[in-house]
Amino acid sequence: MSYPIPVQYPPPQHSGTTALTRVLGVLFLVVLVGGYVAAVFLTRHIWADREATRLTYSTASSSGSPPSADALAKMRDVVENRLHGMGFSGSEVATDGDTLVATIPSRDPDVVRDITMPGQLMIRPVVHAMAAKAESPPTAPSTPAPGTAKPGQAQRISDEKTLRQATDPSMQILALQFQATRCGDDDVLAGHDDPNLPLVTCSEDGETVYLLDKSIMSGAEINEADSGYSEDAGRYVVDVGFTSAGTKTWADFTTANIGTQTAFTLDTRVVSAPEIREAITGGRVEITGDFTADSARALVGVLKSGSLPFSLSLESSQDAVLPATVFAKLLRGLVIAVGICVLGISVAGVVYLARRGPGTGALGVRPPT
Structure with missing residues (x-):
């Protein structure tokens, strides 16, 4: 079975x-x-269309006359290089008649200030320094009487030079006392000071007023600039390198002036006034100041791009969109x-x-x- x-x-x-x-x-x-x-x-x-700001500037020389085509082209190049140095790659800069239009992938209002700063860097020996104060200023020869018409920009610049770039010691004392009371105001002389004359000016933070000697070097003798955080200084710094001619000038000056102060001015304001402790012959120097990462980077952009050939006046600011790259x-x-x-x-x-x-x-x- x-x-x-x-x-x-x-x-x-x-x-x-x-x-x-x-x-x-x-x-x-x-x-x-x-x-x-x-x-x-x-x-x-990175991949989407970018929020941007379209800035329209009117242009004029210090005399008030419209700039030439070559000057406008140089202005456009300076602004483009300045924006690139500030990290705003992909910005669009164009000229239209006597206006300049910049479209920037940012909506930070500080960018407007950084673009329009003249960018005049000078290195001047410090003659005297004193604390700024908030008292009633003494009567200055260049100040118009109340009720009179406000002078034009060119006249105001001329008046500031007469007072603050005088070679007479008594006028310099008066200028120091007067400038000490208005360090918080906008500086009409910014970017227009004569490098071959002394200068009375304020520090960037508005706490100190200086009498400076004539300039020994300018931004034209700087060929490198970079920013970063210095562990030794405990702050953000701007490191600059000089041209061969600038290296020799700086080496000779620091060798002969150990123990004195030297001011680095940007558009008349003192951003740093270090004491020379030793001869500096390597052609490089650190600019220290009250920098943030953004302001140090902005200064590098200004130093790399050079100074503006004439002034810019903001006419309008509008939100815009930049297409993707x-x-x-x-x-x-x-x-x-x-x-x-x-x-x-x-x-x-x-x-x-x-x-x-x-x-x-x-x-x-x-x-x-």
């Missing part, structure tokens, strides 16, 4: 293994989709391609997990009961 051979079925999959597989699958999909969304969000400023467009295409891949993987994963229900075997077949 023969007996039927019982059919052997594979043992059912352990439900714990199936549950673990499903949990890992769901976790993988969540991490994949979440990581993609986070990456898109964090890099949107070529690199940004390529990155945008990559983001879209990766998104399609993530979507495909996610759909396939969901379908797979749906078919592989609880209790199914390794081949997705539910064993018979």
